[in-house]
Amino acid sequence: MTAYSFAAGPARLPDAVLERARDALFVRGVDGAATLERPFTGDAFRATLAHARERLAALLGLPPGYRMLFLAGGAMHQFSLLPMNLLGTARCAAYADSGYWSQRAIDEARRYTKVVIAARYTGATPLAAPTAGRWHLPPGCAYCHITPNETVDGLAYPELPHTGAVPLVADATSCFLATPLDITRFGLIYASAQKNLGVAGLTVLVVRDELLGRVAPHVPTAFSYRIQAQQDSTYNTPPTTAIHVAAMVFDWIADNGGLTTLAAANRRKAERIYRVIDGSGGVYTAPVVPAHRSVTNIRFHLADTALTERFIAEAEAHGLHHLRGHPRIGGLRASLYNAMPEAGANALAEFMSDFARRYG
């Protein structure tokens, strides 16, 4: 029986990356060092970083005027570092409230500036993301922050808002590289690595050059977007292991047809699961309006919540793991990141159909 982890993150790596990393990272070369033992100032790591950068630029179709940063830590660090770096002389920042993670970002931003809530999700079932129109963007906001895919709530924006002159900033942690993106829509987009980019300890930022001049005096220098941009993300020792793994993930995406091919596979995987939910005669429910459902994080509940523990136990017996919903929300969640093979989604769909037949 093949076993699959549906964890929300740290999440599954592509099989090919897992195998390649094992051989590439831990085997010593002629210089007596394995990849993760090499100095970050040496040719070998510089080549890896340059390769990661080129590959990512190609995958994104990166337009001129943008930089890629590879920073230590996770997206929650950026919740603080974003306002520190981007506020400049502005007296407020706009945030859209679309669920758990955007609310965490808002709470942290409030420690640094006045936060204007630009738009809100419905908040009650069925959940719906903030939609176009009806956005409140007072002049003078430094940026407008959105969370295009809410990992906990299972909610995704069906389309990006138009924020005019206010730069759009996105925490794309759980959807980065899951589908092609029009980077020109963003002032800054960031994603921590442990979903679609590899292992925990790294956050990738793509930022428009012109935003790099706003850095506040109290930003830790090693977290200054401007300094790290000037120094090719090597002002200090970067998280080299995580960058090596990310470079391998970028290779894997390119080798497998790029973002368009991945996006099609991601849609098929999600549709398999949502079809079972919607066809279960109410045994399962997904609390999000269909057009706003996340393709990546499938959130669902059993109508009979007393069955939840049985579902989890039986799923595990079928090799389907880490399906428990976020503790704040409960229920069930299947995360189908890029690295989840279609066979994994199919195995889950079959188990869910069978479970619904037996307990429906």
Added chain:
Amino acid sequence: MTAYSFAAGPARLPDAVLERARDALFVRGVDGAATLERPFTGDAFRATLAHARERLAALLGLPPGYRMLFLAGGAMHQFSLLPMNLLGTARCAAYADSGYWSQRAIDEARRYTKVVIAARYTGATPLAAPTAGRWHLPPGCAYCHITPNETVDGLAYPELPHTGAVPLVADATSCFLATPLDITRFGLIYASAQKNLGVAGLTVLVVRDELLGRVAPHVPTAFSYRIQAQQDSTYNTPPTTAIHVAAMVFDWIADNGGLTTLAAANRRKAERIYRVIDGSGGVYTAPVVPAHRSVTNIRFHLADTALTERFIAEAEAHGLHHLRGHPRIGGLRASLYNAMPEAGANALAEFMSDFARRYG
């Protein structure tokens, strides 16, 4: 021919850890996930973190009243985060200037507070660390920061200063776990992982409880020592891969006799190299007074600097790599962290003796 890397960091891992990590991190378990694919909120990672904590406490003989934090990023992040977390209502902090890295720490601290230079190293050859007595510690300094081993300069404090009521804070990045430490002497001691604790992306802090109450309002929450102490270093996703490797390193140290045994081996390794330097009739010189020489980072020069490139090329041909000194200082440097086997130091000593005979 066995090859050895003498890089200053990211540096060599213990052979046993390299092998164990390869098998343990990248092989999927019954839950369909390899170690580095598992959620940080799950039982498996929690057990690893608890194990790392227990092992480290045992190695250090951690006294009551101290906490261990496992934070994302490197020591340079702490150069900013330390004053943010520890200044409290104080209007200054004391720093000892002992070379390259303490000066970097001072430059960053000056962005946050008035820095009083508590003591200075000699600055000119032969280098000598700030010695006991003659320390300038005005009342009201939040802490006194030292860099007990200067990785670039090859300089180490022969003894810790007595700072009275002012908590002693140490960047022990390049000497942590190289020798037993009396933790009670420190208010806080920190070390990034890529020297003696594993791979880049993690910094370990040991901090006295009573210092956790000083956190400034603009500290990023995920970098608040207090919050991370309250939440067992899992307020946000920690650098799980680096923590797993660190736990394996702690095991390896315990399995090999602990810090006392390691310290003895480290002394033997360093003595082998310094003996060649001092016995070379002036072919090599170490620019540090003998009692202040680093056991970990052996800095030396060829009297005939025109031979430096030849030394590096011939050393590489003998399997001895990454011996170039820091770019700011030049010359040569051999880093002999815990993971460098005595055979590696012996191989370097033999090559150096032979080179001196041939070119002396």
